Amino acid sequence: MIESTAPGWIDALMGTLGAPGAGLAVALENLFPPLPSEVILPLAGFASSTGQMNLAAALFWTTAGSVLGALALYGVGALLGRDRTVAVAAKLPLVKVADIERTEQWFARHGTKAVFFGRMIPVFRSLISVPAGVERMPLPTFLWLTTLGSAIWNTLFVLAGYLLGENWTKVAEYVSTYSTVVLGGAAAAVVLFVVLRIVRAVRPSGRDLPRTGTPAGSAPPPRSRARAER
Numbered sequence: 001m002i003e004s005t006a007p008g009w010i011d012a013l014m015g016t017l018g019a020p021g022a023g024l025a026v027a028l029e030n031l032f033p034p035l036p037s038e039v040i041l042p043l044a045g046f047a048s049s050t051g052q053m054n055l056a057a058a059l060f061w062t063t064a065g066s067v068l069g070a071l072a073l074y075g076v077g078a079l080l081g082r083d084r085t086v087a088v089a090a091k092l093p094l095v096k097v098a099d100i101e102r103t104e105q106w107f108a109r110h111g112t113k114a115v116f117f118g119r120m121i122p123v124f125r126s127l128i129s130v131p132a133g134v135e136r137m138p139l140p141t142f143l144w145l146t147t148l149g150s151a152i153w154n155t156l157f158v159l160a161g162y163l164l165g166e167n168w169t170k171v172a173e174y175v176s177t178y179s180t181v182v183l184g185g186a187a188a189a190v191v192l193f194v195v196l197r198i199v200r201a202v203r204p205s206g207r208d209l210p211r212t213g214t215p216a217g218s219a220p221p222p223r224s225r226a227r228a229e230r
Contacts, residue, residue, distance in 0.1 A: 010040055019044070019053040023061030023068075026154070030069020030126045038122075041154055045161025046168040058158055059151075066119070066150035067143065070129040074142055077133020085134050107135050112145060119149030 013021035022044040029037045044062055048055040082104075107114065111132065118128035132142050161168035 010043065014044065014047055014052070019057035019061040022047070022053070022058055023065035026062045026065035027069040030066060030129075031072060037125075038157065041157035042161025042164070042168040045158040045163075046165060048158070049162045049165050055158070055162060059155055062154045062158060063147065063151045066154060067147050069126065070119075070146045070150070071143070073126060073129035074133040074139075077130040078136060080130075080134055082134055104135065107131055111135065111137055112141065115142060115145045116149045119146060120153045125149075125153070
């Protein structure tokens with residue numbers, strides 16, 4: 001078993017099962033996003049560089065693990081369905097059914113790009129499978145986009161670990177910064193959404209404002225009518 005700074009269970013999986021163990025770890029990472037894919041993938045590459053596993057096998061099994069995990073989340077979305085999603089959203093504070101409908105319209109237009117590029121964004125690479133299932137994206141399309149996006153992401157990180165050797169942990173350092181920026185941007189977007197929704201909720205609408213002037217089509221006041229007769 002190779003020595004690393006990765007969690008012990010990841011070392012154990014790879015040490016016991018080899019490349020399939022790396023694939024299983026990646027599948028679990030898809031189901032539980034806090035698990036560190038930026039550690040699993042370069043560690044698999046490092047293990048390949050030491051001869052513990054074959055490089056091609058590492059690429060195959062980690063991609064298979066990504067697809068398996070994504071497929072499980074797709075199934076969760078499909079079981080949840082649109083009606084349940086709308087029902088849950090309607091009960092959430094500051095969220096309106098119209099928000100869900102706009103999201104559906106956006107996904108209908110950009111869903112393929114979202115699934116493909118989403119596989120290369122930390123945290124979202126797992127979560128994007130759920131709306132794909134809710135919207136019942138055709139399964140062959142989902143599998144193809146997920147496989148392609150996962151293969152690109154995994155290959156970059158596995159090869160980085162393979163080439164860096166004992167310095168593979170530097171990959172995790174760079175990706176940690178990338179993840180922080182992505183999550184910070186997402187948090188800022190959520191805060192902005194909440195603030196705007198609260199402002200709209202407390203701001204009086206035009207219908208609530210006092211009316212001034214004479215409504216169109218109504219008779220003028222008595223004085224104005226008298227002046228008009230003169």
